[in-house]
Amino acid sequence: MNQLSQNNLGPVDVVIMAAGKGTRMKSSLPKVLHRLGGTSLIGHVVRTAARIRARHVVVVTGHGAAEVEEALGKSNADVHLQFVRQTPQLGTGHAVQQAVPVLPDDGIVLVLSGDVPLIGEETLQALLAASAGRRLALLTITFDDPTGYGRIVRGDAQGAQGDHDAVLAIVEHKDATDAERAIREVYSGVMAVPAKLLKDWLARLDNRNAQGEFYLTDIVKLAAIDGVPVVAHVITDALQVAGINSPVQLAALERALQLRHAHAFMERGVRLADPARFDVRGTLVCEADVDIDINCVFEGAVSLGAGVRVGANCVIANARIETGAVIHPFTHIDGERAGVTVGAGALVGPFARLRPGARLGADVHIGNFVEVKNSTLAAGAKANHLAYLGDATVGERVNYGAGSITANYDGANKHRTIIGDDVHVGSNCVLVAPITIGAGGTVGGGSTVTKSTEPGSLTVSRGRQVNIPNWSRPQKKPKA
Template identity: 75%
Template sequence: MNQAQTEKPATAIDVVVMAAGKGTRMRSVRPKVLHRLGGRALVARVLDTAARLGARHVVVVTGHGADAVEAAIDAEFAGMAPRFARQMPQLGTGHAVQQAVPALPDDGTVLVLSGDVPLIGEPALRALVAASGGERLALLTIEFEDPTGYGRVLRDAPTGQVLAIVEQKDATEAQRAVREVYSGVMAVPARQLKTWLARLDNRNAQAEYYLTDIVGFATTDGVPVVAHRIDDPVQVAGVNSPAQLAALERALQQRQAEALMADGVRLADPARFDLRGTLACGMDVEIDVNCVFEGAVVLGDGVRIGANCVIANARIEAGAVIHPFTHIDGEKAGATVGPDARVGPFARLRPGARLGAEVHIGNFVEVKNSTLADGAKANHLAYLGDATVGARVNYGAGSITANYDGANKHRTVIEDDVHVGSNCVLVAPVTIGAGGTVGGGSVVSKSTAPGALTVARARQTSFPNWPRPQKKQG
């Protein structure tokens, strides 16, 4: 939550995020707000939005799984973590906001959000805060063809003035026919909010303290109640079941795909595309089906990504081609694929992989914490770990760098223009001198001179007519 990058609001905004619910229908031991959408916890997405709004204070109300929720938020938002207020037991939405009251200054506008409504848009919230103006109760509403389960917005027929919100279980048949519903998001002056929260009771069908009852209090007290209506159901969609989570995931992915295509990215099928982080693309990028992008990924001009690739925390430079079924995950160290390089199919790049221009990494080759200079090639069935590989090196099939001695990692240096034959083991620490050749099947444990041919294997011995052992009978 980098407040330095956010716009300062005209009115101080203090955000309350309700994240105490159990989420029984998720059928999971994980707290509902920690389930992931597009690679991020639901509540993390809400907190991101609060940060973009320039919120002065953020209070997260926790309850079920509070320790896990608070730890996850602290870990992700280290240094800018919000305050926490615990709701134990959970006695309704009004009771939840009551727990946040001690952390809310009197001079701000309180924006109430839900930790399981992750895709609420910043423009809609700014418009809602503006509608409140620091002196009105503003509700975010939407019309549904089927409003089942939502609180209905009741208006005065002649004037259209909002009078109250009635919850589904407390509504009459006539009230249930109302299609305008309350989204669960409101902006309210803090001073009035505290007064109204103190007047809540639980005399209703669920014996809970409803936050929505403050609408009636506002009307009674002569405080204007306004509604900012939106028409995008995805923004107010909550997550209460795996099916709802999956539906929202697909809606998010479709929107991300459309945004990329609007910028010129060619997706073979936007319905078979997943972005679980950030993806920055240059011109003329092509992405085939069933690709997953995680963390921070940058694709340069003309990059082509084959089908069924998983790419995370990586930079792929202009003109590179990633063939199908390749797995790249740079994790914290990152991974880089140089210009016009070729990777895959079925290749794996791990953290610290740095490929130069026109490097070739072929099928079933794994690269970890290694640098390959321009034009180097490892085309088949090989492992390069903790290695520095020079320009134009040809690294043979089945060869490995033995970089781990059981306690420590060691580095292998392969200088420019070296040819390593098939099925070789380079036992680190070791340096293969420039222009050298390592004969196939060699185990090299000592550094070699530039230009040398190194063969380190036993002399072949054959025994004519050798009788192969037989199984004993009976």
Template identity: 75%
Template sequence: MAAGKGTRMKSPLPKVLHPLAGRPLLGHVMDTAQALQARRAVVVTGHGAMEVEAACSAYTGATAQFSISYVRQEPQLGTGHAVQQAVPVLADDGVVLILSGDVPLTQPATLLHLLAACAGTHLALLTLEMGNPSGYGRIVRRADGVVQAIVEHKDASAAQLAITEIYSGIMAVPAAQLKRWLARLDNKNAQGEYYLTDIVKFAVADGVAVVAHKINDAVQVAGVNSPVQLAELERAFQLREAHRLMEDGVRLADPARFDVRGDLFCAHGVSIDVNCVFEGQVNLGEGVSIGANCVIANAIIEAGAVIHPFTHIDGEALGVTVGAGALVGPFARLRPGARLGAEVHIGNFVEVKNATLAKGAKANHLAYLGDATVGERVNFGAGSITANYDGANKHRTTIEADVHVGSNCVLVAPITLGAGGTVGGGSTLTKDTPAGALSVARGRQVSIANWSRPQKAPKA
């Protein structure tokens, strides 16, 4: 169910598209449906329907694991009304698992237990024991513990309000039965809405067993209705990810100051300092060390590499690779297509884009390497750049092995520097250089003796 406006979010963005851990709330729910190997997902849309449906496009196409159908709920007249819209596309032979697009952190294992409780014949409810159940529907049981009904908070009696077992909003129900019960819903209640929870009393009346799978992890059934709740779930998600990584041997300086907004894979012996953000897909090899305040996206960092504090790595579609034993940062930037070999050094305020640096190459200070191929053991001086763009097209610079580029040089591409050569500091090179040569291209130094600086004219 993804039709709600989310008024309390105070945002033009549909509620289910607000990001948690780098992907929309609805994306987390769709991921869960994939993990359960559902054969079809039916997305009930309403507010911002076109945006919501477009966001689901990532789950369609040649690699899709299930088919997706969209139905519209306009106007929004309650949860029962939302599910009624899906009736025409539900196959009678299936089990319907009803999830909410703003409840992102339900675990697949929990839902598998719920589906097992359903067993294709029962109405199965996911419930939670809650110390403060205010606002939630209560699970009403008989004296023998059998579920009789769900009573919404606004319709509950004083005795029912004292019940602390609540309905999470998630249920599994045989499709054929669900269709019959949905047809019997009415809106004779305090909110004038069609409650999905009313099907429980229909199941009881029809002699269908109503079972409950009760959990004690409130985060799994927590919904998002406000920016405050979104932030609370963000921290809950990140803490869960942090604990998972630490259980696998990753050393986090502070699990409360750690963010994964994608997929992070860590080998043994990885250490991560505070305030680091990982986006897209990031792979950290054995013994990698990540300094404080780094942002790393779409990158492979191989064994033993050290990423010093305040480094920004973003591979986007092309990716970034940092070789084994490399040193990067602090305050370095690696952009898409950067490929650093083993033991490469990239120092402070150095930017690398679409460039390959072979083993042992170094650019330690204040440099730019764009669209370049850099050989082994090259030393690229402070303040030097590859001028790769002529205003219309990009061109490549090739620096062969063992070249030394002095400080404050400009290499105007396309250009090749021959192996073992040296470029004198302050040079602007526009032509290829031979191997082993010293190349200098700068204006001749002139000194004028007894020269006086211009003086300001006296004030009138």
């Protein structure tokens, strides 16, 4: 059961602010669509909203609105997304005002930022619990250098009577006095607030400030006026509230995220040659005794079975590598939607390429500069050098020679090649699909085979060798 339901907090509606231009990114791509760990910044936020089972996720778009809406609509079919546009952009309070018409009155509104990607599910659950459907709850953190952030002004800072820890206001940096700028506790940009209260406060905002904008943070003053408790949930993990405004910040957060991934895997027993040279850009699942060398990138959904070894400089995407397999250095595996499977004890690479639909059985060998696409290789099959297998079904213990290919495309359609068990294909052969090479057969080196063969047969198809004695090569003519 959803933790929110257990606590009787009521439904949660998420508002994600994603209207900013992101000028400092110096890119035509909207800031929230830049990628962190293989996922767009706002994609991380939407996924977190889904994990807390938000009833509605309202995204406030502005700059690049059509592009942002299209990207999110394609990748988040399991989330109830709604889009509202902020035009012109007159501040954070104005942004949330655009969401008011689509927010039901009976929920808690959780306000998030599309460029703050690593906010944690447990942190949001704690913030919602702090709100409890009747309080304004702010997520705060203390920084040694709080420059640029809104400062949390508590009761003791104003000499208030009673609760000296009560939050009285958030003062934006540009509007803060010197004394207020000395405050180190800052507002993260994340809040939880009952919808009815939020709507009332938003209607009362004004733009009498240094920037001439409608600040969402001004609702704290309105809550204090109305006698509504304002509470702060304080965290210490700065990564959760780190925002992205420039390529430098994006790169720094990427490395911090990857190092966090690396430490988590090592704590579970994965051996990483260098945690600083390790990238997960999707989901990676590792069983016991996995060993990963430097500069490896894992994208999409990847699982590594017990005892798998991955050599240096490999890229592996959307693949399942089973127990004891070895992926030698510089191998590229990308299963895309069809996926790739590497069987137990298989050896792949170096410099091999496995494309979508490659299915390798146990103890299969795929060597250097071999490409496999939409093909199944049964147990013990080998293609050790410089070969191509596309749209093929390869039997057990097949030896597929260097330089050999399946010619699977006739210019309009793809066709399949079937190679029976224990077949030996010599070097530099072309198997023109559709074709079946019978079990136990041999194809002589240099053959172009266009017809199916019987089991156990020797097939040779090449021109007769001609030797010309005493032949002289052409000589260069002397220059005039």
